[in-house]
Amino acid sequence: MGWLAGSPATISRLLISGLLLIVILDCHCHIASHQIMPQQFFDGWSRTVKSNLPFRLDPVQEQRIDELLFELLEDPDCVSLLREMDTAGIDQAVLLVIDFGLAYKNIELTIEEIHLAHKKLLNQSDRFLAFSNVDPRRGREGLDLFEKAVREWGFSGMKLYPPCGYSPDARILFPYYEICRELHLPVLTHIGPTTATLPFRHTQPQYVDDAAFHFPEVNFILGHAAVTHYQDAALLAQYRPNVFLDLSGFQTAINRNEFKKIIHWHLSRGLGRKLLFGTDWPIHRFWGNQRDWVEKFTALEPESLSPKEEMDDILGNNLLGILPRTERKYANYGA
Amino acid sequence: MQITGLNPDLEFARQTVAKLSNKGLKPEEIQDEMVLNQDLGIDSLQFIRLILELERKTARRIFNVQIIAQIKTFRDLCVAISAV
Numbered sequence: 026m027g028w029l030a031g032s033p034a035t036i037s038r039l040l041i042s043g044l045l046l047i048v049i050l051d052c053h054c055h056i057a058s059h060q061i062m063p064q065q066f067f068d069g070w071s072r073t074v075k076s077n078l079p080f081r082l083d084p085v086q087e088q089r090i091d092e093l094l095f096e097l098l099e100d101p102d103c104v105s106l107l108r109e110m111d112t113a114g115i116d117q118a119v120l121l122v123i124d125f126g127l128a129y130k131n132i133e134l135t136i137e138e139i140h141l142a143h144k145k146l147l148n149q150s151d152r153f154l155a156f157s158n159v160d161p162r163r164g165r166e167g168l169d170l171f172e173k174a175v176r177e178w179g180f181s182g183m184k185l186y187p188p189c190g191y192s193p194d195a196r197i198l199f200p201y202y203e204i205c206r207e208l209h210l211p212v213l214t215h216i217g218p219t220t221a222t223l224p225f226r227h228t229q230p231q232y233v234d235d236a237a238f239h240f241p242e243v244n245f246i247l248g249h250a251a252v253t254h255y256q257d258a259a260l261l262a263q264y265r266p267n268v269f270l271d272l273s274g275f276q277t278a279i280n281r282n283e284f285k286k287i288i289h290w291h292l293s294r295g296l297g298r299k300l301l302f303g304t305d306w307p308i309h310r311f312w313g314n315q316r317d318w319v320e321k322f323t324a325l326e327p328e329s330l331s332p333k334e335e336m337d338d339i340l341g342n343n344l345l346g347i348l349p350r351t352e353r354k355y356a357n358y359g360a
Numbered sequence: 361m362q363i364t365g366l367n368p369d370l371e372f373a374r375q376t377v378a379k380l381s382n383k384g385l386k387p388e389e390i391q392d393e394m395v396l397n398q399d400l401g402i403d404s405l406q407f408i409r410l411i412l413e414l415e416r417k418t419a420r421r422i423f424n425v426q427i428i429a430q431i432k433t434f435r436d437l438c439v440a441i442s443a444v
Contacts, residue, residue, distance in 0.1 A: 079405055086412045089421075096425040105426075280404050312404040314429040 048341035051118040053273035053303030058101035065129045069222030109315035121184040122158040128189035156182035161197040185214035188223035194235035209349040213246040217253030230258040244347040249274040262299045273303030297335035392435035
């Protein structure tokens with residue numbers, strides 16, 4: 026784990042914890058950039074946020090909400106993210122590419138340019154990891170870009186975004202999964218609702234099952250699924266050794282006072298080694314900063330909801346166990 | 361230290377927070393160090409309502425993403441308003 030040795034966040038927590046290494050990895054982040062997150066995505070997101078507020082907005086307030094949400098996406102070089110990671114004690118964050126290029130029109134950057142923006146950040150800081158995403162309907166050209174990203178550019182996993190119009194069990198994804206199997210790369214797929222301008226079809230946990238069945242050596246991470254569709258997701262994670270659950274989006278469960286119940290649901294089913302801490306930066310910046318989310322999470326331990334070892338696993342060790350650079354490269358959970 | 365007690369201009373903030381709090385507190389019972397979420401019961405959705413109402417009352421743009429991230433207590437809120 027020499028790659029962690031120099032990070033300020035790690036050093037500070039090494040001191041605090043009496044040289045006991047605690048690794049915090051955020052498994053689910055995005056580059057906050059208007060070039061990378063399309064206007065159509067933003068429009069749907071804004072409409073959803075406003076429609077969920079328990080009070081009426083006048084037109085001036087609606088515009089003000091748009092302005093504040095717009096600000097959330099103004100960190101294209103991840104300067105604010107890094108600063109917040111330092112404050113929160115987060116060692117590394119996984120930046121997830123999303124290929125909106127076939128789902129929306131008038132995307133500013135090509136999917137290759139979006140990958141290169143992520144590659145630039147990987148080259149600048151060892152605090153970031155990146156998962157590649159290419160819409161599988163792009164054909165041979167798309168597969169070539171994915172291969173280049175994971176073989177040459179340092180991407181360490183694959184991201185899927187089914188709301189763009191494909192299912193995780195689609196056969197056109199299998200060549201991608203073959204590469205993931207060869208290179209021991211995890212696949213993180215979005216689960217549950219998203220922006221109002223995309224369909225939610227194929228975003229249920231069941232659509233991952235066929236892929237997880239056919240590729241037992243590939244670890245599948247169900248994005249947000251520890252919170253969204255958490256009961257179905259927990260069942261899949263219980264019975265598929267290669268299925269893990271990402272907790273990003275737990276901020277909304279905190280808002281609804283449901284988070285402790287959900288965590289209890291998973292831990293009582295022995296899923297402490299299948300849960301991955303994540304924040305979905307920058308989506309929830311409006312409600313709190315990265316330190317808030319780590320503190321809300323670690324506050325579970327004193328409340329006896331999660332013993333310390335389990336908490337350490339969720340915060341970082343579980344993801345470390347399935348990233349390609351670690352010793353345990355295969356989906357041998359429980360072996 | 362009750363910074364808002366020294367500044368009558370911020371009484372509207374105290375009144376707005378009391379109105380949106382689910383703790384049934386009177387404006388004068390709100391202390392500077394009270395945490396908006398835990399002590400005053402202002403959850404994240406009500407917090408949005410709070411900042412919108414404060415901006416409407418002051419007719420100013422007070423908040424941005426960086427400032428919002430720093431606001432935990434009633435004092436933090438008053439500091440943000442005073443800084444504009």
